Amino acid sequence: MKRVFSSSSDAETRAIGAEIAGLLPAPRLLILSGDLGAGKTTLVKGIVQALQAEDEDAVTSPTFSLVHSYEGWWDGRAVTVLHLDLYRLEDERQVSSLGIHDWMTEDTLILVEWGEKFRLIQELADGSIQIASTGPESRSITVEWNEPNKPA
Numbered sequence: 001m002k003r004v005f006s007s008s009s010d011a012e013t014r015a016i017g018a019e020i021a022g023l024l025p026a027p028r029l030l031i032l033s034g035d036l037g038a039g040k041t042t043l044v045k046g047i048v049q050a051l052q053a054e055d056e057d058a059v060t061s062p063t064f065s066l067v068h069s070y071e072g073w074w075d076g077r078a079v080t081v082l083h084l085d086l087y088r089l090e091d092e093r094q095v096s097s098l099g100i101h102d103w104m105t106e107d108t109l110i111l112v113e114w115g116e117k118f119r120l121i122q123e124l125a126d127g128s129i130q131i132a133s134t135g136p137e138s139r140s141i142t143v144e145w146n147e148p149n150k151p152a
């Protein structure tokens with residue numbers, strides 16, 4: 001499955017995040033890619049808000065902390081959203097020591113900024129959200145995921 005969105009503001013990117021949350025077949029691991037300041041964290045805010053995971057203001061760019069965790073709802077079931085930013089990690093060994101594979105359950109949505117830098121994350125990912133700047137405030141947002149990962 002692939003969808004392409006275009007955004008012309010911060011608020012629109014949050015709304016697209018919310019829409020993506022509604023389109024995803026199940027909570028999985030998605031890589032968020034795009035340049036610094038593209039809007040990856042902004043889009044995560046929209047996803048988190050749509051899942052009623054936390055007040056959106058609680059989601060800030062995870063500059064200091066590697067993982068932010070939120071408890072929300074997915075079709076009436078409790079879901080955990082893990083938002084990771086691997087920008088500061090340098091090698092596969094550091095990524096591997098996080099033990100991300102152990103966090104991957106059917107009730108966990110894992111969103112990984114800069115995940116494309118690491119082979120391990122690429123292997124674990126079920127899809128991606130790519131954000132490209134097409135102007136000062138305009139963005140092209142492409143979301144793709146593997147259909148075989150639909151819930152049974």
Ligand SMILES: Nc1ncnc2c1ncn2[C@@H]1O[C@H](COP(=O)(O)OP(=O)(O)OP(=O)(O)O)[C@@H](O)[C@H]1O
Pocket residue numbers: 007008009010011012013034035036037038039040041042043061085113136137138139
């Ligand atoms: N259409 C847009 N969508 C998202 N953000 C936008 C848009 N237009 C302008 N912005 C601004 O771009 C910035 C995006 O910041 P954000 O932290 O979401 O980026 P990021 O991709 O997570 O960056 P980083 O790689 O540093 O974590 C914000 O300051 C936001 O207001």
Ligand SMILES: [Mg+2]
Pocket residue numbers: 040041042061062085113
């Ligand atoms: Mg960010």
